Amino acid sequence: MSPKGKQVPGAPVTSRDVARLAGVSQPTVSRALRGQHGVAEETLRRIQEAAAALGYVPSQLGRGLSTRSTRRVGIVAAELTNPFYPHIVEPLHSHFERAGFRSVLFTERENNPVEFADLVDGLLDGVVLTTTLLGSKLPEELDRRGLPFVFLNRRSEHGEGDAVVVDNVYGGSLVADLFVECGHRRIGAVLGPSDTSTGSEREKGFRDRLAHHGLELDPEITARGGFSFTAGVAGLRTLLSAAEPPTAVFCANDVIALGALDEATRLGIQIPQDISVVGFDDITLAAWNRFDLTTVHTDLFNLAAVAADLLLKRIAEPTRVHTQVVQRPQLMLRGSHAQLPAKARQRRPRASKKS
Amino acid sequence: MSPKGKQVPGAPVTSRDVARLAGVSQPTVSRALRGQHGVAEETLRRIQEAAAALGYVPSQLGRGLSTRSTRRVGIVAAELTNPFYPHIVEPLHSHFERAGFRSVLFTERENNPVEFADLVDGLLDGVVLTTTLLGSKLPEELDRRGLPFVFLNRRSEHGEGDAVVVDNVYGGSLVADLFVECGHRRIGAVLGPSDTSTGSEREKGFRDRLAHHGLELDPEITARGGFSFTAGVAGLRTLLSAAEPPTAVFCANDVIALGALDEATRLGIQIPQDISVVGFDDITLAAWNRFDLTTVHTDLFNLAAVAADLLLKRIAEPTRVHTQVVQRPQLMLRGSHAQLPAKARQRRPRASKKS
Numbered sequence: 266m267s268p269k270g271k272q273v274p275g276a277p278v279t280s281r282d283v284a285r286l287a288g289v290s291q292p293t294v295s296r297a298l299r300g301q302h303g304v305a306e307e308t309l310r311r312i313q314e315a316a317a318a319l320g321y322v323p324s325q326l327g328r329g330l331s332t333r334s335t336r337r338v339g340i341v342a343a344e345l346t347n348p349f350y351p352h353i354v355e356p357l358h359s360h361f362e363r364a365g366f367r368s369v370l371f372t373e374r375e376n377n378p379v380e381f382a383d384l385v386d387g388l389l390d391g392v393v394l395t396t397t398l399l400g401s402k403l404p405e406e407l408d409r410r411g412l413p414f415v416f417l418n419r420r421s422e423h424g425e426g427d428a429v430v431v432d433n434v435y436g437g438s439l440v441a442d443l444f445v446e447c448g449h450r451r452i453g454a455v456l457g458p459s460d461t462s463t464g465s466e467r468e469k470g471f472r473d474r475l476a477h478h479g480l481e482l483d484p485e486i487t488a489r490g491g492f493s494f495t496a497g498v499a500g501l502r503t504l505l506s507a508a509e510p511p512t513a514v515f516c517a518n519d520v521i522a523l524g525a526l527d528e529a530t531r532l533g534i535q536i537p538q539d540i541s542v543v544g545f546d547d548i549t550l551a552a553w554n555r556f557d558l559t560t561v562h563t564d565l566f567n568l569a570a571v572a573a574d575l576l577l578k579r580i581a582e583p584t585r586v587h588t589q590v591v592q593r594p595q596l597m598l599r600g601s602h603a604q605l606p607a608k609a610r611q612r613r614p615r616a617s618k619k620s
Numbered sequence: 621m622s623p624k625g626k627q628v629p630g631a632p633v634t635s636r637d638v639a640r641l642a643g644v645s646q647p648t649v650s651r652a653l654r655g656q657h658g659v660a661e662e663t664l665r666r667i668q669e670a671a672a673a674l675g676y677v678p679s680q681l682g683r684g685l686s687t688r689s690t691r692r693v694g695i696v697a698a699e700l701t702n703p704f705y706p707h708i709v710e711p712l713h714s715h716f717e718r719a720g721f722r723s724v725l726f727t728e729r730e731n732n733p734v735e736f737a738d739l740v741d742g743l744l745d746g747v748v749l750t751t752t753l754l755g756s757k758l759p760e761e762l763d764r765r766g767l768p769f770v771f772l773n774r775r776s777e778h779g780e781g782d783a784v785v786v787d788n789v790y791g792g793s794l795v796a797d798l799f800v801e802c803g804h805r806r807i808g809a810v811l812g813p814s815d816t817s818t819g820s821e822r823e824k825g826f827r828d829r830l831a832h833h834g835l836e837l838d839p840e841i842t843a844r845g846g847f848s849f850t851a852g853v854a855g856l857r858t859l860l861s862a863a864e865p866p867t868a869v870f871c872a873n874d875v876i877a878l879g880a881l882d883e884a885t886r887l888g889i890q891i892p893q894d895i896s897v898v899g900f901d902d903i904t905l906a907a908w909n910r911f912d913l914t915t916v917h918t919d920l921f922n923l924a925a926v927a928a929d930l931l932l933k934r935i936a937e938p939t940r941v942h943t944q945v946v947q948r949p950q951l952m953l954r955g956s957h958a959q960l961p962a963k964a965r966q967r968r969p970r971a972s973k974k975s
Contacts, residue, residue: 313764316765344710351705355699358700362727369692369722369725370724372710530910531909553878554883
């Protein structure tokens with residue numbers, strides 16, 4: 266070790282040691298190693314060499330201990346290979362990045378939920394929850410512990426907390442209206458999990474609006490599963506095995522709808538000529554020409570941006586009043602739905618008619 | 621504050637304070653708040669209440685300072701909305717999770733690369749690099765600083781370091797062979813960035829093998845862009861605008877190929893009747909019936925698993941010998957390629973013939 270280093274053996278190396286060895290001031294070392302501007306290249310090189318020689322690691326840890334902030338936020342999402350989640354994780358991540366915060370990923374898996382102890386380890390300033398079940402206890406626990414969080418897309422029955430969600434009931438009703446306007450009476454659905462706000466609210470909006478039109482969902486042509494591609498594949502198969510298959514199918518999200526479209530392709534069923542299929546969310550893939558999926562458009566980028574913003578405000582001011590943002594979706598008409606041909610309309614619907 | 625707490629005003633709350641208030645030992649508090657087993661529910665509740673009353677936050681920060689480990693690893697990837705990246709980020713993340721490590725996401729964006737200073741802040745035990753450019757200086761800097769890293773899928777010209785990659789040259793040659801066997805002579809390509817190992821190696825393998833068959837890539841029907849859906853859309857459009865369009869197109873990865881297929885759909889071009897399209901990687905979407913993409917199969921899950929494993933070994937033993945794993949890909953024959961009809965074969969190829 267260089268005598269200029271004046272290192273006490275065993276004592277931790279500090280930025281002062283690096284400064285001494287490099288022959289610069291300690292603040293210059295800090296600036297240089299944080300990658301800040303205003304440090305000449307030659308100086309930077311000298312400082313890096315000194316740091317390497319001494320084995321010095323500038324530590325966010327130390328900074329975190331003194332400020333109780335690590336500028337790390339957690340994002341709880343489902344598996345990223347589910348094509349829905351990148352649509353919210355990516356913009357969240359990018360918004361946090363712009364604000365100088367790093368994102369730590371937590372993945373909720375079947376039978377392996379993200380738990381309180383995973384999140385509260387002192388290394389996170391706050392958490393975005395995107396996979397919350399209606400009955401989840403996690404939000405209350407975070408509340409009690411004072412770890413800031415925001416609900417994104419889904420929320421729990423625990424009313425408290427910042428939340429950014431879609432008006433799912435309204436969105437579901439739009440699909441019911443569309444099908445009825447197109448002359449469909451034999452209407453099926455591949456629903457989402459009833460223990461999620463998105464699943465239960467989209468179902469409610471769809472059912473209630475069908476009832477308004479004097480129709481009801483026949484359990485024979487109603488399937489329920491996860492918000493997944495495979496649920497869409499299995500769901501369509503179930504619906505088609507009914508004695509009288511549907512002429513139109515509402516899928517509780519786009520990923521389910523993509524599975525249904527894919528299964529239709531495999532079976533040689535024409536969309537929309539044979540069956541109309543409509544999704545929910547409007548993820549990027551829905552607009553691809555190969556799918557051309559009619560869906561309920563939500564602005565996922567905006568949802569994520571608002572959620573990131575709310576969380577950062579909550580971190581800065583823990584006691585501020587809770588904000589709940591509800592985004593109103595709209596129909597995105599593409600090529601996967603069609604008018605029921607006049608001939609088919611003459612078939613009497615099985616559903617009860619009130620009007 | 622409870623008198624049992626014996627808190628000195630202003631002093632930081634420690635796990636000892638919580639233990640005293642809850643009437644348990646300090647190790648029990650640690651175990652309970654780390655979510656470890658063997659703590660009775662009633663005890664856990666008492667400890668949580670005591671911690672909440674005192675505002676105690678158990679800190680990984682403190683642990684990190686003493687052990688120099690935070691059990692956090694960085695994953696440098698491109699935007700997750702690019703459908704390729706979830707296929708490696710998700711399994712990486714899941715492998716690290718199983719080993720007790722959290723993943724921090726770093727996103728490389730055009731004109732905004734992830735830099736040394738972003739990664740070396742003392743909060744990461746190691747990094748997985750998945751977006752490295754051939755000329756990147758980052759690996760050497762990480763080396764000098766002693767921050768463990770592993771190359772996944774791409775590598776830089778800097779030879780040192782653990783790496784898990786695909787034999788891209790071989791993979792490219794497989795596609796050339798397939799096209800030639802199917803009778804194609806007018807062969808085009810939508811290539812990837814030449815400053816990436818994946819882009820340049822796949823191109824080399826494809827070109828060299830075409831040359832072996834006495835063919836060459838006509839610049840008129842060769843496009844180059846990013847590894848993106850839009851590059852595939854634009855690329856196919858360029859190739860089709862040639863005086864003599866290709867009958868077969870190699871796309872340097874599946875995401876490019878999906879863009880090409882989608883543009884073909886928009887233009888009413890039949891795949892594979894009008895043009896054969898082959899990709900590289902075999903991401904999940906390639907197997908969907910709507911795409912049915914013939915491609916070069918790589919085992920992305922295995923690549924990620926091996927990379928995660930190598931990084932963890934490197935973290936545990938920084939001086940171990942570097943390991944470079946090269947995975948051999950194979951053709952996955954699906955429905956997007958076809959024999960050139962005999963009639964079309966009679967057209968003389970423009971490409972030079974040596975054999």
